[in-house]
Amino acid sequence: MSKFIHNIAQWKFMISLYFMASMIISSIVLFFLGMRSFDFLTIWQILITCMVAGATHYIYFTHWSNPVKISVHVVVLYALILIASQLFGWWKLVSMNVFFKYTGIFLLAYSLISIGFWVYYNNEEKVLNKNLNEFKSKEL
Amino acid sequence: MKIIIDEGEQYDQTEVIIHCKKCDEEVLLLLSKLKLQEQKIIGMQGEVAIVIEPKEIFYFESVDKKTFIYTQSQVYESPLKLYEIERLLKIYGFFRATKSTIVNINKIQSIKPKYNSVLLLEMENGEKLTVSRQYAPILKQRLGGNDYE
Numbered sequence: 577m578s579k580f581i582h583n584i585a586q587w588k589f590m591i592s593l594y595f596m597a598s599m600i601i602s603s604i605v606l607f608f609l610g611m612r613s614f615d616f617l618t619i620w621q622i623l624i625t626c627m628v629a630g631a632t633h634y635i636y637f638t639h640w641s642n643p644v645k646i647s648v649h650v651v652v653l654y655a656l657i658l659i660a661s662q663l664f665g666w667w668k669l670v671s672m673n674v675f676f677k678y679t680g681i682f683l684l685a686y687s688l689i690s691i692g693f694w695v696y697y698n699n700e701e702k703v704l705n706k707n708l709n710e711f712k713s714k715e716l
Numbered sequence: 717m718k719i720i721i722d723e724g725e726q727y728d729q730t731e732v733i734i735h736c737k738k739c740d741e742e743v744l745l746l747l748s749k750l751k752l753q754e755q756k757i758i759g760m761q762g763e764v765a766i767v768i769e770p771k772e773i774f775y776f777e778s779v780d781k782k783t784f785i786y787t788q789s790q791v792y793e794s795p796l797k798l799y800e801i802e803r804l805l806k807i808y809g810f811f812r813a814t815k816s817t818i819v820n821i822n823k824i825q826s827i828k829p830k831y832n833s834v835l836l837l838e839m840e841n842g843e844k845l846t847v848s849r850q851y852a853p854i855l856k857q858r859l860g861g862n863d864y865e
Contacts, residue, residue: 586832589849636831697829704827704835707859711809712822 586637590630591623598622598629601685618664625660629653646690654682717742755808757801759785759792766792770808774839776801776818788841811858813837813847821858 602622606614635649661667661678669675736743757768774786778798785792794801801818802810813819819837828836835847835855847855 585849589832633832693831697831700829701827704829704856704859707856708821708824708827711859 587630587634590633591626594626594629594633595623597689598626621660621664621666625656625664628656628660632656650683650686653686654679657682755804757785757794757796757805759794761790761792768792770805770810770820771822773810773820774823774841774843775813775820775845776810778816786843811855812851813845813855814851815848817845819845819847821855827855 599622603614606612632649632652635652636645638645640648658669658678662669667674667678734743734746755770757770757773759766759768768785768787772787774788776794776798777784777786783794783796783798783801785794796804798812798816798818802812805818809821810818811821819839823840825838825840828838830836830846833849833852835852837845837847839845
């Protein structure tokens with residue numbers, strides 16, 4: 577039971593992360609497309625997509641190697657965005673050109689977010705270990 | 717701080733006298749560290765009770781309402797509850813890592829943050845423990861550093 581509660585808490589956390597990132601990215605993209613507001617319905621559509629996206633993040637908690645995790649996650653997440661986009665009518669897959677354009681945008685956004693996370697966690701690790709060593713030397 | 721050690725055959729037992737202008741934080745920290753030398757934990761191995769110094773303990777874990785003490789290579793059972801241990805050893809570098817574990821910061825080899833905001837601890841004996849998202853900020857605060865203030 578506690579494992580289940582723990583997983584739900586993790587999922588909730590991932591949903592909030594995905595939702596925050598989605599709102600920021602879509603706000604920036606829509607701003608450049610000349611839109612200044614979100615529909616109430618769109619927000620809920622984004623939230624539903626983020627709930628599924630949050631579940632896909634469990635791929636990162638598997639024991640697979642990092643390249644496999646990233647590859648599987650990229651494909652699954654893109655498939656989810658593609659399905660959600662067609663379902664909610666965010667953009668229409670009318671030609672291969674459109675497909676490649678959105679795939680390119682997705683890969684660029686995914687890479688930028690991943691690099692951002694990598695830089696953040698790498699820095700966090702250095703700071704934590706520096707503080708740990710200082711703490712231990714003080715205790716001695 | 718000036719430290720004078722007066723060694724001599726005439727002394728029966730070790731005595732510490734602190735001369736200070738005011739009993740400030742530094743003095744209190746020194747006192748707590750001196751008291752650490754007195755603090756002992758009883759660990760049971762079968763019917764045998766063993767006295768363990770806190771500095772030898774890597775972590776405590778609660779499993780099925782029993783508390784276990786993990787040292788470099790030994791496991792003992794403790795009659796104490798986790799909340800009692802937490803209260804007792806908090807000032808000596810122990811912190812709550814999850815609802816069921818208390819870890820000795822001084823035995824942590826390295827810390828690795830994970831993407832789901834938990835921290836992965838590698839202990840000096842090679843064991844890997846996690847700090848849950850709930851308790852990660854507490855460890856960061858304990859480790860101090862202006863980076864988190």
